Amino acid sequence: MAVAEDIRPTSETLLKVRAPRRPANMGQFIRWALLFAGGIAMVMPIAYMISTSLKWPHEVYNLKLIPDEPTIDNYTYVLEDGRFYWWFVNSIIIAVITTVSNVLFDSLVGYTLCKFRFPGRYIVFIAILSTLMIPTEMLVIPWYLMSQQFGWLDTYWGIMFPGLMTAFGTFLMKQFFETVPDDFIEAARIDGLNELQIWWTVAMPLVKPALAALAIFVFLGNWTAFIWPLIVTNSVEMYTLPVGLSSFGDEADVAWELIMTGAAISTLPTLVVFLIFQRFIIRGVVMAGLKG
Amino acid sequence: MQLYRNLTIRQKQIVWAWAFLALPVVFYTVIRFYPTANAVLISFQDWNLLGDRTWAGLDNYAKLVADPVFWQVFRNTFAYLILGTPISLVISFIVAYHLDKTRFMHGFLRMLYFLPFMTSAVAMAWVWRWFYQPVPIGLFNNALASIGIPQINFLNSTTNALPAILAPAVWAGLGFQIIIFMAGLRAIPRSYYEAARIDGVSTWTVLWEITLPLLKPTIVFLVVFSSIGFLRIFDHVFNMTTNNPGGPLNSTKPLVLMIYQTAFNSFDMGYAAAQTVVLFLVLLGVSLLQLRILRDR
Numbered sequence: 001m002a003v004a005e006d007i008r009p010t011s012e013t014l015l016k017v018r019a020p021r022r023p024a025n026m027g028q029f030i031r032w033a034l035l036f037a038g039g040i041a042m043v044m045p046i047a048y049m050i051s052t053s054l055k056w057p058h059e060v061y062n063l064k065l066i067p068d069e070p071t072i073d074n075y076t077y078v079l080e081d082g083r084f085y086w087w088f089v090n091s092i093i094i095a096v097i098t099t100v101s102n103v104l105f106d107s108l109v110g111y112t113l114c115k116f117r118f119p120g121r122y123i124v125f126i127a128i129l130s131t132l133m134i135p136t137e138m139l140v141i142p143w144y145l146m147s148q149q150f151g152w153l154d155t156y157w158g159i160m161f162p163g164l165m166t167a168f169g170t171f172l173m174k175q176f177f178e179t180v181p182d183d184f185i186e187a188a189r190i191d192g193l194n195e196l197q198i199w200w201t202v203a204m205p206l207v208k209p210a211l212a213a214l215a216i217f218v219f220l221g222n223w224t225a226f227i228w229p230l231i232v233t234n235s236v237e238m239y240t241l242p243v244g245l246s247s248f249g250d251e252a253d254v255a256w257e258l259i260m261t262g263a264a265i266s267t268l269p270t271l272v273v274f275l276i277f278q279r280f281i282i283r284g285v286v287m288a289g290l291k292g
Numbered sequence: 293m294q295l296y297r298n299l300t301i302r303q304k305q306i307v308w309a310w311a312f313l314a315l316p317v318v319f320y321t322v323i324r325f326y327p328t329a330n331a332v333l334i335s336f337q338d339w340n341l342l343g344d345r346t347w348a349g350l351d352n353y354a355k356l357v358a359d360p361v362f363w364q365v366f367r368n369t370f371a372y373l374i375l376g377t378p379i380s381l382v383i384s385f386i387v388a389y390h391l392d393k394t395r396f397m398h399g400f401l402r403m404l405y406f407l408p409f410m411t412s413a414v415a416m417a418w419v420w421r422w423f424y425q426p427v428p429i430g431l432f433n434n435a436l437a438s439i440g441i442p443q444i445n446f447l448n449s450t451t452n453a454l455p456a457i458l459a460p461a462v463w464a465g466l467g468f469q470i471i472i473f474m475a476g477l478r479a480i481p482r483s484y485y486e487a488a489r490i491d492g493v494s495t496w497t498v499l500w501e502i503t504l505p506l507l508k509p510t511i512v513f514l515v516v517f518s519s520i521g522f523l524r525i526f527d528h529v530f531n532m533t534t535n536n537p538g539g540p541l542n543s544t545k546p547l548v549l550m551i552y553q554t555a556f557n558s559f560d561m562g563y564a565a566a567q568t569v570v571l572f573l574v575l576l577g578v579s580l581l582q583l584r585i586l587r588d589r
Contacts, residue, residue, distance in 0.1 A: 028394075031390050031393070031394060032394055032396055032397075034390075035387070035390055035391060035394060035401050036397075036401065038387060038405070039400075039401050039404030039405055040404065042404050042405050042407065042408055042463070042466070042467075043404050043407050043408070045408070045416060045419050045420065045423070045460070045463070046407060046408065046411065046419075048419065048423075048431060049415070049416075049419045052422075061428050061429055061434060062434075063431065063434055063435060063438065105315070105316055105319075108312050108316070109312070109313065109316045111312075112309050112312040112313055116305055116306075116308070116309040116312075117302075117305065118305060118306040118309040118310065119306065120310075121309070124313060124317065127320065127325075128316075128320060131320060131324045131325075133572075133575075133576060133579075134324060134328050134572065135520075135524060135568075135571060135572055135575055137524060137526075137548050137551055137568055137571055138327075138328065138331050138568040138569070138571060138572050139323075139324070139327045139328065139331065140551075140552075140555070140568075141331055141334065141555050141561060141564055141565055141568065142326070142327030142328075142330040142331050142334070143323075143327055144555075144556075145330070145561075146327070161323065162323060164319065164323075165316055165319050165320070194308075195305075195308040195312075196308075199312075220410065223412065224411075224412040224413055224414070226413065226414050226526070226527045226530075227526055227527070227548070227552065231552075231556055241412070241414075242412055242413075242414035242415070242527070243414075245414055245415060245418065246414055246418075246530070246531050246534065249418050249421075249531070249534065250534040250535070256422050256425075256429065259418050259422065260418075260419065260422065262415075262418075263412075263415035263416070263418050263419055264415075266412050266414070266415045267410075267411045267412050267415045267416070270410045270411070270412070271407065271410055271411070273410075274406075274407070274410040275403075278399075278403055279399070281410075282402070282406060282471055285409075285468065285471055286471055286472065286475045289468065289471070289472050289475075289513075289517075290472065290475060290513075
């Protein structure tokens, strides 16, 4: 009797029995093969962009993914022209400064709203939250007028100023500062640190993953930003990469392999960064997407 | 300094808090709130940038309602939304659902799907624009020709151009949605699936009765997020139709492109501002509606 009872399946034993790993069956293989095919299709546009940027003109319109005789001639040509070099530098400067500004200010505001109790806190919170509802496109006309009035048109400051702080970043950081125990902050206060030092040396290091997620989002957003830089710049040297590429592609008789080269120049930096920090970036995107 | 020392701890906190917030408060007031109010104000005015701002009352809105191009643009904008959001959500859910069950080379597959999200919309618009060119230039038509299928007129057709422009926009957003869906799938407690397995429930029922209902917060977030994205589509349209932005015959023109042209090609600031107010109301309405529908059910 005792033996019979022992082998009676309970939900727990069923769970344990649930094969450590079922041998790969046909269904699983088909699933994998379809996912793989889909994934390859997903990167095809990127692959063709890179492949075409490495082709000689006579090869551009065949369907081969691997060029017969690869060349970096297109890159030399495009970079010697000088404009892409300028646009690249402009994009880097703008994306870096905006990212630094967001990382500092969004976290400072998020921290203050999270850890301080002061009159006006709720109003500031709601006010910043409400700006999430305002689309950028509604603000471009007033921003343009403002830039015209103050002489910001066609300057770095003009391109950057609208994005120096974001409500999205502020709320992302506020969420993450919730995870910092108040005791840490109290202890630092007792140790005689002032509030600025507490924020910078105690709280900030504890939310590094969130800071990185924010930095990735802001950098990518500004690197690819198009409509505002298009509006605020008018001299070719001030264009960012997207604006420059758009005007370059629109010139009469520009060869497609040169456009693909320009497109590759504006895409490869973010792709390379992604391939290096892949796991980290995906985690950051999930964090920002779900918490922000 | 003496004054500061005499404050209580609580008062010091208030001073610090406002010191931290001083610059940001100025920023949000000057760069967000004032421009918003200004946009609404300009929408009631008549102004071409050079002359005076004159009061126009509701003229700009009346002009908008009477403008056939505006209604065409309005339809286009919703066409991007109504096609783009369901297509991209269904594809990304199917991929995420299966990718979640795949262990072999999981990271590599995920990387393939995510890569397009890291690209620049402008660059990719030009790549796709090249794909869509007629024989002997465009990749798609060359591929079709090589297997003997007659070529398709993508970007110069009033019916095909809008879906053709939508495709790269959907493509670029899939990676993000897949990643978010997978995070949502991971968050569903294993025990629910174990219980269903013990009860011998079919995979299909598990999907409809457990997975999808529990994914609702994720679905709400992605529907709202991607709808807002499609209603604000601009980069792809502008770059794939630079020779005639929004063409052919306005058949691809979304609201943001109309705003851009009215403001910065025709310099009709009042009229453009009225369009931005409409965009704001549309975005607000669509997000509130979706939150309501999806939350209640």
